[in-house]
Amino acid sequence: MSEKERKIQKISLAEVAQAAGVSKMTASRVLRGEGGYSENTRAKVMAKVDLLGYVPNRLATVFAGDTNSTFVGVSIPDLGNEVFAQVLEGIDRKLGSHGYQTVLGLTQHTIEEEEAWIRTVLSWQPAGLILTGRSHSRRALDMLRTAGLPIVEIWDLNSSPLDVSVGISHYDSGFEMGRYLVGLGYRALGYVGTSHDTANAATARLEGFSKAVIDGGGSVVRQFCLHDTASFYPGFYGTEQLLASGAAVDCIYFQNDSMAFGGMQYCQKAAIEIPDDIGIAGWGDMPVASVLQRRLTTLHVSHLRLGQTSAEAMVARISGETYPTAKNIGFHLVPGATTKRNVL
Amino acid sequence: MSEKERKIQKISLAEVAQAAGVSKMTASRVLRGEGGYSENTRAKVMAKVDLLGYVPNRLATVFAGDTNSTFVGVSIPDLGNEVFAQVLEGIDRKLGSHGYQTVLGLTQHTIEEEEAWIRTVLSWQPAGLILTGRSHSRRALDMLRTAGLPIVEIWDLNSSPLDVSVGISHYDSGFEMGRYLVGLGYRALGYVGTSHDTANAATARLEGFSKAVIDGGGSVVRQFCLHDTASFYPGFYGTEQLLASGAAVDCIYFQNDSMAFGGMQYCQKAAIEIPDDIGIAGWGDMPVASVLQRRLTTLHVSHLRLGQTSAEAMVARISGETYPTAKNIGFHLVPGATTKRNVL
DNA sequence: GCCCGAAAAGTTACCGGTAACGTAAAATCT
DNA sequence: AGATTTTACGTTACCGGTAACTTTTCGGGC
Numbered sequence: 220m221s222e223k224e225r226k227i228q229k230i231s232l233a234e235v236a237q238a239a240g241v242s243k244m245t246a247s248r249v250l251r252g253e254g255g256y257s258e259n260t261r262a263k264v265m266a267k268v269d270l271l272g273y274v275p276n277r278l279a280t281v282f283a284g285d286t287n288s289t290f291v292g293v294s295i296p297d298l299g300n301e302v303f304a305q306v307l308e309g310i311d312r313k314l315g316s317h318g319y320q321t322v323l324g325l326t327q328h329t330i331e332e333e334e335a336w337i338r339t340v341l342s343w344q345p346a347g348l349i350l351t352g353r354s355h356s357r358r359a360l361d362m363l364r365t366a367g368l369p370i371v372e373i374w375d376l377n378s379s380p381l382d383v384s385v386g387i388s389h390y391d392s393g394f395e396m397g398r399y400l401v402g403l404g405y406r407a408l409g410y411v412g413t414s415h416d417t418a419n420a421a422t423a424r425l426e427g428f429s430k431a432v433i434d435g436g437g438s439v440v441r442q443f444c445l446h447d448t449a450s451f452y453p454g455f456y457g458t459e460q461l462l463a464s465g466a467a468v469d470c471i472y473f474q475n476d477s478m479a480f481g482g483m484q485y486c487q488k489a490a491i492e493i494p495d496d497i498g499i500a501g502w503g504d505m506p507v508a509s510v511l512q513r514r515l516t517t518l519h520v521s522h523l524r525l526g527q528t529s530a531e532a533m534v535a536r537i538s539g540e541t542y543p544t545a546k547n548i549g550f551h552l553v554p555g556a557t558t559k560r561n562v563l
Numbered sequence: 564m565s566e567k568e569r570k571i572q573k574i575s576l577a578e579v580a581q582a583a584g585v586s587k588m589t590a591s592r593v594l595r596g597e598g599g600y601s602e603n604t605r606a607k608v609m610a611k612v613d614l615l616g617y618v619p620n621r622l623a624t625v626f627a628g629d630t631n632s633t634f635v636g637v638s639i640p641d642l643g644n645e646v647f648a649q650v651l652e653g654i655d656r657k658l659g660s661h662g663y664q665t666v667l668g669l670t671q672h673t674i675e676e677e678e679a680w681i682r683t684v685l686s687w688q689p690a691g692l693i694l695t696g697r698s699h700s701r702r703a704l705d706m707l708r709t710a711g712l713p714i715v716e717i718w719d720l721n722s723s724p725l726d727v728s729v730g731i732s733h734y735d736s737g738f739e740m741g742r743y744l745v746g747l748g749y750r751a752l753g754y755v756g757t758s759h760d761t762a763n764a765a766t767a768r769l770e771g772f773s774k775a776v777i778d779g780g781g782s783v784v785r786q787f788c789l790h791d792t793a794s795f796y797p798g799f800y801g802t803e804q805l806l807a808s809g810a811a812v813d814c815i816y817f818q819n820d821s822m823a824f825g826g827m828q829y830c831q832k833a834a835i836e837i838p839d840d841i842g843i844a845g846w847g848d849m850p851v852a853s854v855l856q857r858r859l860t861t862l863h864v865s866h867l868r869l870g871q872t873s874a875e876a877m878v879a880r881i882s883g884e885t886y887p888t889a890k891n892i893g894f895h896l897v898p899g900a901t902t903k904r905n906v907l
Numbered sequence: 908g909c910c911c912g913a914a915a916a917g918t919t920a921c922c923g924g925t926a927a928c929g930t931a932a933a934a935t936c937t
Numbered sequence: 938a939g940a941t942t943t944t945a946c947g948t949t950a951c952c953g954g955t956a957a958c959t960t961t962t963c964g965g966g967c
Contacts, residue, residue, distance in 0.1 A: 272709045277686040278626045279923035304648035323665040342621040365616045507851045623953035
């Protein structure tokens with residue numbers, strides 16, 4: 220296909236109309252099923268549409284009218300994390316069923332990338348934006364305000380969002396795990412996670428966790444925040460470092476399940492028995508957890524539902540309906556076999 | 564935010580120009596850095612752009628000119644499958660770095676969904692389309708031909724693609740596994756997968772696998788194709804059914820790793836030793852495979868690279884460059900501990 | 908000062924639809 | 938039948954940019 224061949228001239232509505240022997244406007248009405256034409260005319264126009272393989276140019280429609288496009292911009296940190304892939308799946312399925320298209324943006328957990336992406340996406344006149352996370356750059360906030368379209372912030376619940384917030388309270392989820400572990404009798408807790416420049420959900424979990432642990436009479440002895448992705452190997456090496464630091468921890472809380480799996484792998488290699496020698500707790504309840512010989516103590520969130528709910532919120536807001544400012548989709552703790560009741 | 568408030572009238576180029584005391588055209592030139600204006604004028608215009616928070620309407624640009632948009636439609640079967648999430652990640656990152664936006668379409672493995680999605684996406688005048696799979700509906704093919712834009716078909720390598728194909732030969736990958744297992748001494752092979760209406764990659768793998776097994780003097784004793792998703796539990800129950808059918812199989816080949824994990828779980832539950840009583844082989848080399856107590860025999864494909872390569876192919880084709888019709892990104896077999904060398 | 912060419916800026920037309928309005932023909936009413 | 942409404946179309950203008958062209962401004966050489 221050469222450069223020239225590719226520029227196949229597209230068939231316009233005017234051409235269809237001419238072929239059918241009617242005006243552009245009549246053809247337009249037929250295609251939109253708006254009424255105001257005879258059955259005879261409708262048949263003529265549709266015949267030509269099929270014959271010529273007419274594909275409408277929605278750009279022109281959106282551009283001409285005061286209507287917005289059916290694009291919804293969706294920013295997601297990354298898809299390496301299974302959890303966000305599920306969220307995106309939920310979003311796209313639900314948006315698709317309502318006739319909207321997802322314009323994806325992987326923003327790598329940085330607000331700078333997000334800002335650049337927002338600028339680009341806004342230039343396409345989207346119907347709305349779904350953003351992961353609650354922290355945005357100043358200029359991004361300006362743009363969003365000026366654009367004046369529905370914004371759904373997902374992931375970490377935000378009591379004063381730009382528009383609507385859907386997610387869970389990560390602080391609370393950390394708190395619940397902390398309380399659970401202290402309740403089992405653990406007192407010297409460790410934490411292994413990754414570090415981020417901005418306040419984020421994992422940080423909120425750690426804060427809630429620490430609060431619960433201290434409230435319960437325990438303490439977070441060691442916190443390791445690696446400069447890395449929150450995945451298997453950082454979990455492995457983070458655990459190695461934490462244990463090598465000489466701190467006497469009786470249980471480790473990980474930023475997520477992937478890291479917890481890494482930690483478990485390290486323990487196995489180092490002949491540290493779980494849960495006899497040490498307790499392990501994760502976050503997220505990854506489906507593969509069920510493959511493991513030992514059920515991981517973790518916390519379950521329905522990521523697919525989070526995605527679907529976000530999309531529903533977006534559709535509602537686009538239609539101008541009101542929607543709860545903060546929609547909590549909830550979570551539940553999954554007690555596993557990687558922790559045990561300890562005698563105090 | 565009420566219905567009215569939301570219709571914040573956007574700032575147009577004309578308004579910026581008027582505020583700066585120049586014509587629309589001059590402002591347009593400044594914004595595009597096209598030259599033909601004085602430094603003084605540039606400063607005036609840019610000052611107003613910042614002040615008014617002007618966001619260009621790219622719809623108008625694309626609509627007006629003969630240029631295409633910077634949208635690239637990407638159809639992916641689903642994201643529940645970790646593999647496709649990685650492919651998408653590779654695509655979006657690479658496209659993004661070249662200034663293109665991903666318009667996502669989850670087509671659920673059906674060509675009908677794909678057709679509907681193609682129709683919609685084409686109406687947005689995309690720069691190109693990346694499609695997973697090589698089979699498309701007749702009407703979809705017509706639309707794609709008429710649209711005349713770059714198409715990259717990914718996943719299963721296609722020697723006569725619509726435009727460009729990037730992926731691996733699934734037939735060959737199945738063949739390689741078959742040859743490997745027969746080479747180890749397995750003779751009575753079983754297969755557990757899912758069924759699809761259309762010819763797809765998994766079917767190609769099974770065909771290649773069967774060919775190699777038969778060539779090597781073995782036979783595929785039982786094939787179970789469940790009407791379900793290719794995930795953990797179908798793998799579990801498929802294995803149960805296969806073994807309950809009374810067939811004497813010495814090794815089972817699964818459609819993918821998730822199903823293989825399910826099969827392993829069933830074996831554990833049924834006290835069937837792996838690999839002493841039975842061999843297990845998967846496909847895809849999921850990252851979590853490394854978490855397991857026993858390394859799975861599987862086949863590795865770099866999904867991220869597949870995505871990146873597809874995006875590169877797309878960028879090349881949009882620029883009008885030629886690109887190899889079929890780009891094979893290769894794979895390699897991963898011998899694991901779920902299979903062993905058998906005495907014949 | 909005058910002329911000329913280049914740089915800087917303005918004008919016009921157009922992309923492909925649709926809103927708003929106008930008009931002719933058919934259907935309904937009195 | 939004539940007046941009135943309804944139906945079935947057609948006309949015009951416009952959305953926000955940009956290509957192509959025209960006009961104005963400016964600096965320098967003579």
